[in-house]
Amino acid sequence: TQLLEQSPQFLSIQEGENLTVYCNSSSVFSSLQWYRQEPGEGPVLLVTVVTGGEVKKLKRLTFQFGDARKDSSLHITAAQPGDTGLYLCAGARKTSYDKVIFGPGTSLSVIP
């Protein structure tokens, strides 16, 4: 049983389109993170959100943490081919000394 679910599993869009990917759980998390992974590499952190309702922007990427701290979304505006990769959400339930678990990922392909 996955503690963190992600949707969609796969997404293929044209360059310039907008998209949103979701990360959901029935559990409350003290923090949620989004990572992006490219083939043959380890994941790289994009953002960390810790406050319910928090919104963070990173250039064309907008991240939101749900009010109840059980879900998060990642919105990409005007997707570029360089955005292609596996997007992973990750969370820790305790505020410290806790393992970090990952969702199954959303594989994004942006076609030029």
Next chain:
Amino acid sequence: GAGVSQSPSNKVTEKGKDVELRCDPISGHTALYWYRQSLGQGLEFLIYFQGNSAPDKSGLPSDRFSAERTGGSVSTLTIQRTQQEDSAVYLCASSLGYRAGEKLFFGSGTQLSVL
């Protein structure tokens, strides 16, 4: 070193053999994590270390898997009597501390293939 280093980068072994995977975390990082990733899938938590101790071993798939960390630095993941289903990329990550939301720095992984 500048980042998390894992070795070997690729390992091909025969079913039934033992393998050791090594992780050198970033100097000064006190937390260390091991994950397993099958092709195109998310990361499956295996084990994490606070210093040299592992408070949560629940992610290890079977008793053929073990891990240790010495001197609060290098960690080794050992798989005994490997099986074909052990084939995956094994990723190691480290973080500076133990607060939730600490940034995890990942190595490039070890691709394990069991024939």
